[in-house]
Amino acid sequence: NPLGTVSVLRNVTERHHTEKRLKRLTSNLEEEVKLKVAELNGVFERITDAFIALDNDWNYTYANRKAAAMDDKEPQDLIGKNIWELFPHVKTEPLYEALHKAKQTGESMRLELYYSKTGQWFEDLIYPSPNGMSVYYHDITNRNKADQQLLASEQELKISNERFMLVAKATNDGVWDWDMDNDVIWGNESFRKIFA
Numbered sequence: 001n002p003l004g005t006v007s008v009l010r011n012v013t014e015r016h017h018t019e020k021r022l023k024r025l026t027s028n029l030e031e032e033v034k035l036k037v038a039e040l041n042g043v044f045e046r047i048t049d050a051f052i053a054l055d056n057d058w059n060y061t062y063a064n065r066k067a068a069a070m071d072d073k074e075p076q077d078l079i080g081k082n083i084w085e086l087f088p089h090v091k092t093e094p095l096y097e098a099l100h101k102a103k104q105t106g107e108s109m110r111l112e113l114y115y116s117k118t119g120q121w122f123e124d125l126i127y128p129s130p131n132g133m134s135v136y137y138h139d140i141t142n143r144n145k146a147d148q149q150l151l152a153s154e155q156e157l158k159i160s161n162e163r164f165m166l167v168a169k170a171t172n173d174g175v176w177d178w179d180m181d182n183d184v185i186w187g188n189e190s191f192r193k194i195f196a
Helices: 013-046 065-070 088-092 094-105 141-170 189-194
Strands: 050-055 060-063 109-115 120-129 132-139 176-179 184-187
Touching: 050 065, 088 094, 094 109, 094 120, 094 132, 120 141, 184 189
Parallel strands: none
Antiparallel strands: 050 060, 050 132, 109 120, 120 132, 176 184
16 A cells, blocks of 8 residues: 655756757757858869868868869769779879878878870879878969970070071171170171171
């Protein structure tokens, strides 16, 4: 036969308020994280260079649209995938060695690398960290072609000047040149003899 009841009452109002505040904070934090992620993604999308981030297992953790477009893909096609499995042919390219060297040494690198599959030159900026690495890269093929053409032109000019000097020395005729910008006259040996 029950003789009575015992009740224990505990005030949980504070715990209830704390749980509500914690839920609000969690919700606000999630919103803030989403906003910051969207803001960072916006920053990386505005960059005109291709940008990728890889984890220590060589999986993409981020790729901007420019990087994905260079491989005819969308960023979501790359995220979470292994770079060497997606692009096994890159293992024979200078980029493969450069990324491994940066990971091994932990030192940032700025390199001009040739990509034989497309015949393009890229400037790569590689930034390793304990959690993986970030790589910015852009096509410098046209710049390299212009540099090569300039070097070829300079070489042709040098050869032409050498030929001119050879002819000027070999002739008995007076040969001279007047640099009007600097008001300097140059003459070969025959010219100097003629005009003393």
